[in-house]
Amino acid sequence: MADLLVVANLQKQFRVASGFGRAGKRYVKAVEDVSFAVQKGETYALVGESGSGKTTVGYLVQGIYRATGGEITFKGISISDWQRSKGREWSRQVQLVFQNPGSSLNPARTIRQSFAVLQKAQNIGHGRRERETQCVRALENVELSEKYLYSYPHSLSGGEKQRVAIALACLSAPGLIVLDEPTSALDVSVQGKIIWLLTNLQQDLGIAYLFITHDLSLVRNVAGRTSVMYLGRIVESAETGDLFQHPLHPYTQALLSSIPVISDAEKDLLPARVTPHGEIPSPTDIPSGCAFHPRCPSAMPVCGETLPQGIDLGSGHWVCCHLATASAEPASDGEGGNDGQKSDVDQPGRVERIQ
Amino acid sequence: MGNARRRETMRRSYYKFSQSGMSVVGLVIVVILGLAAAFAPWVAPYPHHAGLYIDFSAKFEPPSLKHPCGTDGIGRDVLSRIIFGFRSSLFLGIAVTLFVMPLGTVLGLLAGYHTDRWSGTLVMRITDVFLSLPPLVLALTVASVLPPSIWNGILALSMASWPWYTRMVYSRVTSLRNEPYILRAKLAGIGTPHILFKELLPNCASQVITKMTLEMGSVVLMGATLSFVGLGEKPPSPGLGTMLADGAQYLPVQWWLTVFPGVAILLIVVGFNLLGDGLRDLYGGGDT
Amino acid sequence: MDRRHVGMLLTVCDLHLEFVGFDGIAKVLDGVSLRVKAGEKVGLVGESGCGKTVTMKSILGILASPPARVTRGSILYKEWDILKVRKRGLPRVHGGGMSYVPQDPMSSLNPVFTIGTQMRDVLKYADAKLTGRRGKRSRLVAVEALARVQLADPERLLKSYAFQLSGGMQQRVLIAMGLLSHPELVIADEPGTALDVTIQAQILEMLDALVQEEGLALLIITHNLGVVNTLVDWVYTMYAGSIVEEGPTAGVFAGPAHPYTKALIACVPKLAGGGIGRGIPGRVPSYFAAPSGCRFGPRCVCAFDTCGLRKPEMTGVREGPGHSAACFLLEQDRTA
Numbered sequence: 001m002a003d004l005l006v007v008a009n010l011q012k013q014f015r016v017a018s019g020f021g022r023a024g025k026r027y028v029k030a031v032e033d034v035s036f037a038v039q040k041g042e043t044y045a046l047v048g049e050s051g052s053g054k055t056t057v058g059y060l061v062q063g064i065y066r067a068t069g070g071e072i073t074f075k076g077i078s079i080s081d082w083q084r085s086k087g088r089e090w091s092r093q094v095q096l097v098f099q100n101p102g103s104s105l106n107p108a109r110t111i112r113q114s115f116a117v118l119q120k121a122q123n124i125g126h127g128r129r130e131r132e133t134q135c136v137r138a139l140e141n142v143e144l145s146e147k148y149l150y151s152y153p154h155s156l157s158g159g160e161k162q163r164v165a166i167a168l169a170c171l172s173a174p175g176l177i178v179l180d181e182p183t184s185a186l187d188v189s190v191q192g193k194i195i196w197l198l199t200n201l202q203q204d205l206g207i208a209y210l211f212i213t214h215d216l217s218l219v220r221n222v223a224g225r226t227s228v229m230y231l232g233r234i235v236e237s238a239e240t241g242d243l244f245q246h247p248l249h250p251y252t253q254a255l256l257s258s259i260p261v262i263s264d265a266e267k268d269l270l271p272a273r274v275t276p277h278g279e280i281p282s283p284t285d286i287p288s289g290c291a292f293h294p295r296c297p298s299a300m301p302v303c304g305e306t307l308p309q310g311i312d313l314g315s316g317h318w319v320c321c322h323l324a325t326a327s328a329e330p331a332s333d334g335e336g337g338n339d340g341q342k343s344d345v346d347q348p349g350r351v352e353r354i355q
Numbered sequence: 356m357g358n359a360r361r362r363e364t365m366r367r368s369y370y371k372f373s374q375s376g377m378s379v380v381g382l383v384i385v386v387i388l389g390l391a392a393a394f395a396p397w398v399a400p401y402p403h404h405a406g407l408y409i410d411f412s413a414k415f416e417p418p419s420l421k422h423p424c425g426t427d428g429i430g431r432d433v434l435s436r437i438i439f440g441f442r443s444s445l446f447l448g449i450a451v452t453l454f455v456m457p458l459g460t461v462l463g464l465l466a467g468y469h470t471d472r473w474s475g476t477l478v479m480r481i482t483d484v485f486l487s488l489p490p491l492v493l494a495l496t497v498a499s500v501l502p503p504s505i506w507n508g509i510l511a512l513s514m515a516s517w518p519w520y521t522r523m524v525y526s527r528v529t530s531l532r533n534e535p536y537i538l539r540a541k542l543a544g545i546g547t548p549h550i551l552f553k554e555l556l557p558n559c560a561s562q563v564i565t566k567m568t569l570e571m572g573s574v575v576l577m578g579a580t581l582s583f584v585g586l587g588e589k590p591p592s593p594g595l596g597t598m599l600a601d602g603a604q605y606l607p608v609q610w611w612l613t614v615f616p617g618v619a620i621l622l623i624v625v626g627f628n629l630l631g632d633g634l635r636d637l638y639g640g641g642d643t
Numbered sequence: 644m645d646r647r648h649v650g651m652l653l654t655v656c657d658l659h660l661e662f663v664g665f666d667g668i669a670k671v672l673d674g675v676s677l678r679v680k681a682g683e684k685v686g687l688v689g690e691s692g693c694g695k696t697v698t699m700k701s702i703l704g705i706l707a708s709p710p711a712r713v714t715r716g717s718i719l720y721k722e723w724d725i726l727k728v729r730k731r732g733l734p735r736v737h738g739g740g741m742s743y744v745p746q747d748p749m750s751s752l753n754p755v756f757t758i759g760t761q762m763r764d765v766l767k768y769a770d771a772k773l774t775g776r777r778g779k780r781s782r783l784v785a786v787e788a789l790a791r792v793q794l795a796d797p798e799r800l801l802k803s804y805a806f807q808l809s810g811g812m813q814q815r816v817l818i819a820m821g822l823l824s825h826p827e828l829v830i831a832d833e834p835g836t837a838l839d840v841t842i843q844a845q846i847l848e849m850l851d852a853l854v855q856e857e858g859l860a861l862l863i864i865t866h867n868l869g870v871v872n873t874l875v876d877w878v879y880t881m882y883a884g885s886i887v888e889e890g891p892t893a894g895v896f897a898g899p900a901h902p903y904t905k906a907l908i909a910c911v912p913k914l915a916g917g918g919i920g921r922g923i924p925g926r927v928p929s930y931f932a933a934p935s936g937c938r939f940g941p942r943c944v945c946a947f948d949t950c951g952l953r954k955p956e957m958t959g960v961r962e963g964p965g966h967s968a969a970c971f972l973l974e975q976d977r978t979a
């Protein structure tokens with residue numbers, strides 16, 4: 001299957017204004033050397049905590065931010081070309097669902113009016129009647145009754161608002177939807193409904209999802225492949241099941257072992273407790289070498305000095321850690337590079353395949 | 356379908372509004388003032404006293420049943436003049452507000468949305484300059500260089516009032532411009548005018564309305580001050596400030612010539628302020 | 644059932660609470676009963692809108708009394724009846740051993756005062772002997788409290804402002820402030836929910852250790868089942884203003900008796916993969932027109948006629964000691 005979205009060596013720096021002029025220019029390296037690929041119809045997850053840069057990646061893919069380095073290609077064409085020549089077509093192809101359902105809808109406009117804005121911009125539907133039917137059908141797709149069409153967002157619950165946001169995103173039949181923590185603000189029972197809807201939509205419309213979240217247990221059930229990010233870099237990347245069963249990077253192990261589980265049986269599925277020391281550093285002050293080294297319980301002297309090389313361990317499992325480098329065979333060292341390209345994985349991950 | 360919903364929202368708003376007794380008092384005052392001003396010729400006991408009228412036999416009469424607020428130096432009924440004074444004060448307030456509100460709001464929308472561009476910065480710096488001058492001083496200065504008339508009074512007051520709207524709308528827009536629904540509209544290719552007026556403006560509307568109500572009080576007060584010092588409207592048209600100025604020299608003996616117009620001004624300001632506070636509580640705060 | 648009455652620190656008994664508003668009367672709490680013994684760790688679990696925050700606020704005595712109105716029931720903490728205590732008397736109750744750790748560290752610390760100033764203010768209520776002295780002793784107490792929550796360099800922290808601390812550190816400060824008054828009962832609202840998961844795990848471990856060390860009773864209010872499983876021994880599940888199930892945590896999670904608890908647990912994403920539960924159909928009922936009988940009835944897949952007629956009583960589950968649920972299915976089971 002061809003790659004739908006290819007991200008290569010993506011970099012994004014933000015300038016932080018501090019002090020006057022020349023001496024005061026500091027940069028926040030929000031995203032550094034991130035590479036991955038998403039295939040048509042698959043769900044790819046980016047996991048991380050605050051400061052990991054995962055949301056920034058989502059915004060870069062959508063085009064809200066412009067990358068300071070690296071390249072993003074969608075259907076073979078670079079994103080800058082898309083925006084330059086086919087701006088509106090681009091916005092139809094890649095959509096974004098935001099985290100906070102409360103602010104994804106304009107509180108001063110009815111649902112119908114929010115739809116109207118997109119319909120007008122994306123030139124979907126002609127004539128009032130057709131547009132009206134489109135809205136009703138869009139709401140049906142997310143199992144909302146048409147009586148919500150003329151309501152204001154404040155009379156909808158969080159879950160219902162998020163469903164409207166999804167309906168708005170699907171309006172233009174996009175190829176890729178970037179989902180930025182779509183269920184973090186919702187209750188568990190509502191989350192189930194949203195995920196089920198997203199799965200159905202994916203099956204019906206063949207949409208690929210870039211699923212950004214901090215919730216690993218959720219990722220286990222929705223994504224075919226997952227990348228773990230820490231302070232702007234991908235530290236480990238694998239097929240989701242593989243990542244859970246054989247986490248190699250200490251940070252991945254820390255993340256997994258921190259999940260509060262609801263039964264002892266679940267506890268057994270997790271790696272042994274890895275407690276990182278201290279707090280997550282601010283992205284303005286990224287530690288040298290491997291960014292995780294100050295907190296890593298297994299840190300070695302080399303970790304603070306040089307950035308580890310990424311190693312491809314086969315079957316799509318990639319990790320960036322000196323421990324892995326040390327225990328890997330010399331032959332597979334280095335050449336896989338910092339490049340997490342997954343285009344050689346021939347089976348796209350779909351929700352049902354996860355075991 | 357929409358109408359029933361709108362009626363329910365209004366009823367619900369009134370219920371919430373009426374939770375505070377003082378807000379209802381403010382509403383009642385404003386309504387009474389408005390009616391009195393609108394129907395002045397019918398409400399005032401001696402409507403002709405508002406214009407040219409001389410009756411020295413009735414001059415300086417203290418408050419009585421015949422003249423509840425007394426009469427002035429040329430025998431005119433103070434109460435009637437006050438009622439007509441409401442008319443001119445409210446007219447002033449409404450005229451200024453209607454002129455200043457659209458201007459200030461549009462500037463605020465533009466400056467807030469383009470806050471990262473030079474145009475936004477320019478507008479805000481100009482606004483800041485105007486804001487740094489005490490409004491009354493500014494109004495007085497402008498009014499003093501222009502021939503005294505009601506339109507010049509309106510102009511002077513407008514120059515002193517517009518920046519407050521701009522500043523308020525600017526701060527609201529800068530906090531909203533990165534909201535997901537605005538980003539979504541921008542990404543979809545919606546043009547700036549639509550975003551400003553159809554997406555952002557409805558979110559500022561409640562603050563603007565509250566501001567308008569609160570500002571009425573200050574505008575009226577400033578207008579009274581202008582006419583007190585002789586700028587603004589000319590006699591014999593009844594202005595509350597003018598009445599205060601004329602009556603001041605007769606204190607403390609003919610006290611009714613200053614006290615009642617003063618109370619009238621107080622009533623206008625308090626009424627609008629209470630109403631504005633009530634609206635602010637109803638709409639839930641913000642930077643008013 | 645007897646063990647539950649011995650040494651009871653907090654007893655909420657059949658609490659019925661309503662809110663009076665424009666749309667009518669919202670009958671939010673419909674008979675909430677829960678108990679916390681000295682040294683026991685209890686969790687109150689429910690989703691948004693279930694009334695757990697209202698319950699918590701009533702226990703703390705900080706619920707705005709119109710529009711809220713208690714129509715039945717009592718809340719007893721040690722020798723006080725919280726519902727009868729006047730506003731002025733509340734600090735004594737809180738000083739007398741009830742302490743509160745709020746949810747969102749960012750908005751619970753005053754941004755314009757230093758941490759030291761805020762802790763000193765708490766100490767003024769907690770330990771009257773410390774006021775009057777020029778703050779030296781209160782500073783020592785504050786430093787010690789911060790060290791107990793594993794914060795490095797407490798002296799410097801006292802001079803810092805809230806925005807200079809990370810979320811995890813702020814949460815630790817809040818816990819330290821909660822422990823200043825030497826409480827017997829700590830009420831924690833969604834502990835760690837606003838934090839990253841690795842930091843949350845650290846905070847929860849620390850809280851657990853502190854509670855064990857000092858022998859404190861803990862009441863956690865949360866929607867996160869995982870947190871409840873990690874921290875507490877006894878759990879109450881709440882839905883639409885009533886307690887639907889209670890029992891020992893392991894027992895309830897392994898074998899939930901109430902359909903709501905069952906559905907909730909099914910919705911939690913499992914680490915073994917395999918998809919998530921489809922969610923619970925329907926919406927949380929409006930409290931203005933709450934369903935008669937069992938409030939979960941309209942959304943319950945096992946509902947039958949009796950469910951809409953009267954409210955089920957808490958019935959013991961056969962296998963678990965103390966494990967009970969408010970469901971007619973259990974009553975049927977009993978009589979069968």
